[in-house]
Amino acid sequence: MTDATHPLEAPENLEALKKEAALRAVALVQSGQRVGLGTGSTAKYAIEELGRKIAAGELSGVVGVSTSEASEALARAVGISTEPLDPRPLDIAIDGADEIAPNLDLVKGLGGALVREKVTEAQARRLIIIADHTKLVTRLGEKAPLPIEILQFGFLSTVERLREFLPGGRLRMNGARNYVTDNGNFIFDAQLPEGFDARELERRIKGTLGVVDTGLFLGMAERAFVAAPGGVQELVR
Numbered sequence: 001m002t003d004a005t006h007p008l009e010a011p012e013n014l015e016a017l018k019k020e021a022a023l024r025a026v027a028l029v030q031s032g033q034r035v036g037l038g039t040g041s042t043a044k045y046a047i048e049e050l051g052r053k054i055a056a057g058e059l060s061g062v063v064g065v066s067t068s069e070a071s072e073a074l075a076r077a078v079g080i081s082t083e084p085l086d087p088r089p090l091d092i093a094i095d096g097a098d099e100i101a102p103n104l105d106l107v108k109g110l111g112g113a114l115v116r117e118k119v120t121e122a123q124a125r126r127l128i129i130i131a132d133h134t135k136l137v138t139r140l141g142e143k144a145p146l147p148i149e150i151l152q153f154g155f156l157s158t159v160e161r162l163r164e165f166l167p168g169g170r171l172r173m174n175g176a177r178n179y180v181t182d183n184g185n186f187i188f189d190a191q192l193p194e195g196f197d198a199r200e201l202e203r204r205i206k207g208t209l210g211v212v213d214t215g216l217f218l219g220m221a222e223r224a225f226v227a228a229p230g231g232v233q234e235l236v237r
């Protein structure tokens, strides 16, 4: 038997695929738009491309709204003017995802930015997802855990309440310490059961005392650019 792994699936080539997807999404941004800047290793390519286009004079008057401290720092470094989120809608937001279901429901938050992403992207007229093909799943929970942001205060009680209907899962660690989000909260990475109803589960998790929000992004994404060795696939909800 030979090793069937396609050369473009080697980690270094996945980076090239992520970048290709990012470029397709940034091509949708127009001058004068307010743009939600996602978080993670794929969104990074989009922020860099946006900065490049602004520097090259291909775009002007673009304002970024960042979904994390890391994206804010990168945006500034590449010359994108940024503003904090305010009640005005964003024209477009571009972000990665950890899992993409066929109907473009998503799991997000392995990078810890789920709450700021959700709050920001809920205000976007268009949410464009960028990813390599390894993020495609037939059902959410197939490959990734579901990140749930919880308050530090009383976190052990919150975890116990969550485990009543989401057994397994674990508190996210950063070395020997609990992982802390930009909002000063902890993350519980839950194992999703098979055959669950995503909307019902979202409602139940968010109704659990101590929970801030979940990494389920349901009915939010307009389209996804998913890069595979054969090219970039455009998926529309």
Ligand SMILES: O=C[C@H](O)[C@H](O)[C@H](O)COP(=O)(O)O
Pocket: 038, 039, 040, 041, 042, 043, 095, 096, 097, 098, 108, 109, 110, 111, 112, 113, 114, 117
């Ligand atoms: O919290 C992180 C975000 O939800 C990211 O968009 C997600 O984890 C995907 O990140 P990456 O593009 O690095 O796989």
